[in-house]
Amino acid sequence: MSNLDKIFNSVGARSLFKNKQVLQANYSPETIPHRDKEIEYIASILAPSLLGQKISNLFIYGKTGTGKTLSVQHVSNELSKRSKDSQVLRMEYINCKLKKVADTEYRIFAELINKLGGDVPKTGLPTDEVYRKFIDLLEKNNEKLFIVILDEIDQAVKKISDDFLYNLMRLNSELNKTQISIVGISNDAKFLEMIDPRVKSSLSEEELVFPPYNALQLQDILRKRAEEAFKSGVVSDGVIAKCAAYAAREHGDARRALDLLRVAGEIAERVSSPKIEIKHIDESNDKIERDKLLDIIESAPKQFQLVLFSIMNLAKDSKEAIFTGDVFNYYDDLCKKSHADILTQRRVSDILAEFDMLGLINARVISKGRKGRMREIKLAIPENLMERSKEILIKSLDFN
DNA sequence: GTCAATTCACATGAAAGAGACCACGGTCTAGTG
DNA sequence: CTAGACCGTGGTCTCTTTCATGTGAATTGACGA
Secondary structure, eight states, X not given: XXXXXXXXXXXXXXXXXXXXXXXXXXXXXXXXXXXXXXXXXXHHHHGGGGGTOOOOOEEEEEOTTSSHHHXXXXXXXXXXXXXXXXXXXXXXXXXXXXXXXXSSHHHHHHHHHHHTTOOOOSSSSOHHHHHHHHHHHHHHHOOSEEEEEEETHHHHHHHHOTHHHHHHHHHHHHOSSOEEEEEEEESOTTHHHHSOHHHHHHHTSEEEEEOOOOHHHHHHHHHHHHHHHBOTTOBOTTHHHHHHHHHHHTTTOHHHHHHHHHHHHHHHHHTTOSSBOHHHHHHHHHHHHHHHHHHHHHHSOHHHHHHHHHHHHHHHHOOSOEEHHHHHHHHHHXXXXXXXXXXXXXXXXXXXXXXXXXXXXXXXXXXXXXXOEEEEEEEOSOHHHHHHHHHHHHHHHOOO
8 A cells, every 4th residue: 555545545534523614714604602682683674674675774893703794694694585485685795805806896796796697797898887787687676675795895995985885875766676775894993984974874874893702702612613523522621712712812803713723623633643732723823824924925926025025135134123215225126136127116115015914014104304204114024934935935036 | 492494205195007808899711501 | 601710999907107295303593592
């Protein structure tokens, strides 16, 4: 028996997982613990829709991994089940963050049309044409109510501006048979302050806040899922608690907790441990962080990589802070040496801002009086990942 | 010494351009009967 | 006669550039004590 055979054959017997799906991000469980109140509230808002009455727009806010999406989808599924034969109601879920699917005004409407059974090209049509098609389709479909669930609505507004929301709500006046209601989900608390007051008051006719889970609630959730996901007796004492503690520290992010547990399981499996131990959680935490970071670096566009490479080199031989000007000069040289296109300082400034958002650097705008105003940049890549990051950059930049 | 004006080195915004991608309709071409 | 190849037009989308405006405090210089 070859080595490969051994690996393949033993995988079933040795596996700690019963059903790994349960820990995956897109899994939706039958019960959602500790969210009864929220679910009831959502249901009470949406309930009149069963009678074909126009419902209030609903705005939901909560940090990532607090069960917003899950709860809304749960209610929406129940509602759809109940309204299936009456044909008065239609609900569609759209995640505005999905790149290339629904992150522009055009694409959001194209996606809605597709879900309604229409056909619309991915690009090439004028936007108002898409609007018209959408309206036609709605009128033809005869449902009295159309509920749009816009997940990560803050992302969309940030990218597109808020008038697409305004347009969406204004459509109601152009529709005779159908009414549109919006359920907006956001994890940015400041989102509502950014948008047009008219849109704001209309969108948040009803508001609901999802508080973060505390450590005990997280434990509860984890325990339930772990029962389904792992074979019995696989999870050591304290593992669940540790997972919960890690995630509770990050604003009670349940998704994070589940990831942590799943990866810990994979690690334990790989080292052929019969059980998941606490140390695997620590490893898991490292691994998740590391993978996320390296993934960002590797998949970044070339110009981003060049800028990052400049920062890394500058950070190495000076312990003091680095400033925008330094980075740009280094970057400029680097581009000339490697015959790459050189971006303007304006653009590099934006790239630096994006790195800050991604958490690759910590940047702070400071003023040095007569010496100007600039970003003070500190690299946020941990020491132990520097070498690996650099390798990746050098490899993918391939300096001719 | 005090106070307002100045000045630096960018940050931040807005608008517009380049180039990739795509749909659509019209024209041309070659293949078929 | 017709299916398919090949334009040109007109649209979106992303990444950039260009032009403009904003900004916080060290520095400067006028002023009065």
